[in-house]
Amino acid sequence: MRALVTGASGCLGRALVEQLSAHGWDVGTTARQPVALPGFRAADLASADLAPLLDGIDVVFHCAARSSAWGTRDEFHAANVLATRRLLDAAEGAGVKRFVLASSPSIYADGTDRLDVAEDAPLPVRPLSLYAESKRAAERMVLGRAGAMICTAIRPRAIYGRHDRALLPRVIDAMRHGRLPMIRGGRALIDLTHRHDAARGMILAASGPRGGVWNITSGEAFRFRDLVEIIARRSGLPVRSLPLPHGLARWLAGASEGLARMRGGAEPRLTLQAVASLGSSLTLDISAARRDLGYRPQVGFEEGVAECFA
Template sequence: MTARRILITGATGGLGHALVQEAMGRGAVVRATGRQTGVGAGLSALGAQFVRCDLTAPDADLAALLSGCDSVIHAAALSASWGREADFIAANITATRRLLDAARVARVTRFVFVSSPSIFAQLADQVQIGEYHPPAARPLNAYARTKLAAERMVLAACDERMATCAIRPRALVGQGDRVILPRLAQLASRNRMPLPRGGAALIELTDLRDAAWAICEAEARTPALGGRALNISGGKPIAVRDLALRLAAALGKSPRLVPVPLLLARQLAHVAQTVASITGAQQEPVLTRYTLATLAYSQTFDLAPAQRRLGYQPQHDAVETLLGEARRMASVGGAA
């Protein structure tokens, strides 16, 4: 059987790197693209064909990038909780549309979109979110809005010529994570750590390796998944307070946990975000509605659809993965 040729975008990020390793482990021929040439050299050393490309550039040669590929795993995105709306539109919607159109012209037959559970984020507890759970009526930030728009565009493009699907991995942690651990480490390094609702909200983390397995398995099964989106997590909910305490200990820190009344937290988030939006602040406010939704409200997932459609079963304890990375960070002084 001829090996499948897969284009993986966003390959120089933590998830992208894990995707390249997983896809190659399955015998695929991988063309990896991203903007970091240093990481790209490492991917080349693994045996991938690395092509540096900025998908947001109007002159990006997508035809050459896609030439000879059977499938696309589109993991590139602007993933941040604050920033200019135009930047999110360019990276998450426009680039996805152009790649989707180019993939059809190149006769790619499978297109897997890496979406995000941020589309569900709202100021309310949501436990065991299922396959048909509707996204938030009003997404809480530009990232969630643009990821939802891009996901809908990709799923709507599914037809007999090119099957599409989407995977939404939750809170990715592991080697190469430049989002979750750095933000949590920054909070844990303060003398006081404010916790809305006392940190009772439940959160689920996902090991990068489990997410990569699920996404590559989705690529293998895209024709059967056609037009569907699946939620992925590590499947082990943990209270924000417990996670904060364990992370602080792993970092060698001992912040004082300060419970914050929910009403006060909501008011502070509203004021801080409003002021930042009016003034055009480039730096994210200390508290936003999206951050509050993450810290104060539970969000867990029903993994039965992923188990049924992909055979998905997490193989790694994501909390232990996070703590291991935190200990490594502390050992080299990264959490000072």
């Protein structure tokens, strides 16, 4: 079997390449910037000719996305919606048999505590971030695709591990250079997904039924403050927390984002997406992935976080 992995330079993409290669797949890879990976071709999926990437490909694993907490609606749309639409069209035209999307459980977030959320849970009328808005649109496109190509998706929660550039690095940077916002006392529950568990979920989803979507996590939830304590123990960094009520955190984040947009500046230290992620509990029910795909989490957080400091 021959696979194309998009976003192959990222945390999930690299883990997927490792697992596919170990199981004897012929793997092609792509990302925007050159990187030393098997069968690599640099490409911007929103504008490049995609036909050369898809020649002879049986399965597309679409991991590429703009996953930042910061950006404009146009930037998120181009990277997460337009790029997905172009890749779907090109894959279908090339006779690809399977298309698997790495979606996002951010689409569940509504600013309240949501525990053990299943795939058919109601989604908020208005997504809480531009990222969630764009991933929801991309997922809808993929799962609604008719034709010979079978399309599926996973919703992996908070992927971390080696090559992570989003989750743990942000926490560690705040611990090193300032005070870590502890919204609602850090009581929010978060379940995470080690990169190898997420990659395994992607591969299993490639054999799932058309239109299937599955939550993927590593099967354990932590309070945010407990995660921070584990990271502090592993890194040797002190924890200097800044207690913030949820309402004040949202106000500060909104004001910071508004000021940053007016100035055309970089991402502020506190964003609305960060408040949504760290201020409210969100845990996922993975019983459907266990039942339909035979998915079993294999990497706990204590073990998984160790590789980040090895």
